[in-house]
Amino acid sequence: MRSDVKHFICDIKDGIATVRLDRPDRKNPLTFDSYAELRDWFRDLVYADDVDVVIFGSNGGNFSSGGDVHDIIGPLTRMNMKDLLRFTRMTGDLVKAIVNCGKPVIAAVDGICVGAGAIIAMASDLRLATPEAKTAFLFTRVGLAGCDMGACAILPRIIGQTRAAELLYTGRSMSAEEGERWGFFNRLTEAEVLEADALKLAQQIQAGPNFAHMMTKTMLAQEWSMSIEQAIEAEAQAQAICMQTGDFERAYKAFVAKERPVFEGN
Numbered sequence: 001m002r003s004d005v006k007h008f009i010c011d012i013k014d015g016i017a018t019v020r021l022d023r024p025d026r027k028n029p030l031t032f033d034s035y036a037e038l039r040d041w042f043r044d045l046v047y048a049d050d051v052d053v054v055i056f057g058s059n060g061g062n063f064s065s066g067g068d069v070h071d072i073i074g075p076l077t078r079m080n081m082k083d084l085l086r087f088t089r090m091t092g093d094l095v096k097a098i099v100n101c102g103k104p105v106i107a108a109v110d111g112i113c114v115g116a117g118a119i120i121a122m123a124s125d126l127r128l129a130t131p132e133a134k135t136a137f138l139f140t141r142v143g144l145a146g147c148d149m150g151a152c153a154i155l156p157r158i159i160g161q162t163r164a165a166e167l168l169y170t171g172r173s174m175s176a177e178e179g180e181r182w183g184f185f186n187r188l189t190e191a192e193v194l195e196a197d198a199l200k201l202a203q204q205i206q207a208g209p210n211f212a213h214m215m216t217k218t219m220l221a222q223e224w225s226m227s228i229e230q231a232i233e234a235e236a237q238a239q240a241i242c243m244q245t246g247d248f249e250r251a252y253k254a255f256v257a258k259e260r261p262v263f264e265g266n
Helices: 032-045 068-074 081-097 116-123 139-142 151-159 161-170 176-182 190-207 210-225 226-243 246-256
Strands: 009-013 018-020 053-056 104-107 111-113 128-129 132-137
Touching: 018 032, 018 190, 032 068, 032 081, 053 190, 081 116, 104 116, 104 190, 111 116, 116 151, 128 176, 128 190, 132 176, 139 161, 151 161, 190 226, 210 226
Parallel strands: 018 053, 053 104, 104 128, 111 132
Antiparallel strands: 009 018
């Protein structure tokens, strides 16, 4: 998987990729270029054998301030409908790429996490945060609807319909404590150990059966639109596929030998 990106930071080591936006002086806003490059990077991740888990980290004490006011918001006010739709589809494609990348994604959130930054955290599989984290879906603050980049579909599934409605209508900040209590954040951790805790969690996941993790992530996404009957059948097929992997046999042999299984992701 390529790490020579231009519009964000990417470090890949021992099967764990850490990405972060790289404009800490502006609280890490997104630009047209970083949107597009992140979208393409997560799309390519589907075919990457050297990455098992992704950490989307903070930088300089903040996660992301969302779309850049000068580089994005200003130009959008001058675009025609065709170009606007091209942009909104591109931003939505980033969420789809994160959801469909086949690898668990951990958001490590510190400080400001608003707008599209909050959406990236929302689209991740797991979320850690510092007590200082402030998360806001502030689209109504700029005269837009709260239904941006899948927020009306995904956020209610995480924190519930009425809580999501409050955040999307008002654009107010959700405190870190609220986020943990509501289930948006898996847990809170102090800023000085945020990256270490995210890495420890990534390593714990990576030590498991990574092919099976891919199937789990796929089912978590696909079963949103399935009936219970369809979901049960889809999971039966997914599990039968996993039962043909070497990891399944390794786990059995380790159990018989009273040893801890060493998974290889195949």
